[in-house]
Every structure is written in C-alpha cells, then in structure tokens.
Amino acid sequence: MPTALPALNLIAEPGRRRATLDTAREIERRGFAGISVSSSFGNMSQSVGLALATERIPFATAIAPIYAQSTDEFAQNAAYLHEVSGGRFQFGIGIAHAPAYVRMEVKPGKPLGDIRAFVEKFKSHTEYGPLPPVILATLRKRMIALSAEIADGLVFASASRAHMTESLGALPAAKRSDPDFFIGNRIRTCISDDVDQAKAVLRKTMAHYWAMPNYRNYWKEAGYLDEMNAAEVAIAAGRADELPRYLTDRWLADCTLYGPAVRIREGSSNGATPASPPPSWCRSRPMAIK
Secondary structure, eight states: OOOOOOEEEOOOOTTOHHHHHHHHHHHHHTTOSOEEEOSTTOHHHHHHHHHHHOSSOOEEESOEETTSSOHHHHHHHHHHHHHHTTSOEEEEEEOOOHHHHHHHTOOOOOHHHHHHHHHHHHHHOGGGOOOOOEEEEOOSHHHHHHHHHHOSEEEEESOOSTTHHHHGGGSOHHHHTOTTSEEEEEEEEEEOSOHHHHHHHHHHHHHHHHTSHHHHHHHHHTTOHHHHHHHHHHHHTTOGGGGGGGOOHHHHHHHEEEESHHHHHHHHHHSSOTTSOOOTTOOSOOEEEO
C-alpha cells in the first residue's frame, strides 16, 4: 500500500497568485493530504481561491492571526469559505509573533485570554451560516490544553518531534484518540541530495524563529536549553546575525526535515527522523513546508 502523502504549505507570492492555483490543482491531483496556507500575503483571500480552484482536497489557514481583522469580518469570511468549499476549510488561528504585530500595527494582549475571547466571539456569529472547524496554533502546554477546551484541533510549527508525546500529554486522552480532533505539525523541509547544503538552507531560513522569545521558551522546554541560552547571549550582545551557527544538527534533525527525497518521504510518513521509530502521537500527517 502506498505511503500516505503529507499536507503541503502553499504561499501565493505577489505576481504568482494565479500560478499558485494551478499548483494547488496539481497537489490535489497527486493525492496530498491537504494544503496549508501561511499568514503571508493574505491567506484568507488565498483560501477563497483554493475553495474555487480545487474540488476535494482539505485546506487551512495556518495561521490567520487573530489581530489581523475584526472577529465579525473573520466570521463572515470563514462562513463563506466553509460553504463554498463544501466543508473542506479549517480555520487555523493564532496570536502570531512580534514581527507580525509591527506589520499589522496592533498591540496584543495575553495570548491565552485573547485566543479564548476570540474563539468565543467567533463562534457566536451564527448569523452568517455554519462555521468551519477552529484549529489553534500552539507550542506550549497551556495552549495545547486550551485547544482541547475550545477548539477542534491544534497545529504546531517546527515542533520537537522527540518532545511531542510529552507535549500532547496536556490533552485529555479522549482528545488524543479522537479522529475528529486535528493534530498537525508544520515541518520546515529542504529537499536536496546534498545534505550539508540542505542543512545550511534551513539554518538560514529558520534562524529568525530562534530570535523570537516564544519559540525559544518552547524549545527550552523541549530540551534545547543550552542552544537557546547560547542564542540569547548572542542576541543580547547584538550578534543576532550569528544565530544560524547555533542551529545544531541535533535540533535540525528533530525539528526540520532535510536531505534526499527518500529521506523526506520516510520522515513525513512517520513523523520522526528516519532513524527513529514512528511515535504513537502521529495520527495526522505533518505539513511539510518548502
């Protein structure tokens, strides 16, 4: 039996938005599990295009920052997407991060309180028609627990696969075994026969996440205390440009996927590094991000 394919991340960059819809149709034709749409360049708008360009494949915002527009506007758009897609749309939401706040010109409050208030208000907008499932972006255990309370699933970004069993211990057992409760992990991926080159690309593209305190706090919890402390020393000394050198092989092997296509297929099919056994938590396929 063929290995199930993961979901893919798809970004509609300026000048290539129509081409992205052709790519989405090809992703659907090849049988990938879904399409995830990052917050760049208006993912709610891109999701409308996906709803109309495809017929069967599920798709999701991952994530729509809750501060980007009013809750009422989100509810109207989400209800529209739910209806025209035939229920294929997942409304993935999150608090985003500091660089996004600058772009959106907003001042966030407390993450847990803001998410709880947003979801409660969003679900109250039944006047626009049925609403899609709500998926919470999460890293640490309190947000994981909140997802079980108020949402229909959760999605990590660059989460430690080695730490995942402990992370999902914050979920009630009933949620962990519920096939209707979505669990996903967005894994940054670089496909190349040159493994060293692939790691170099990931060190460059992932370093800015190490500059964000929320991610560093999560990775400390996941067992990367030495790496995060070293990064913080560099940042405090004004040497943030050196961060790529701190992304160790150990961290890359746990939190990203890289190397030849066969290695990527193995890693995305079982949610672990090729040398590790498939973890029991991996019910939903990872979202491989190119």
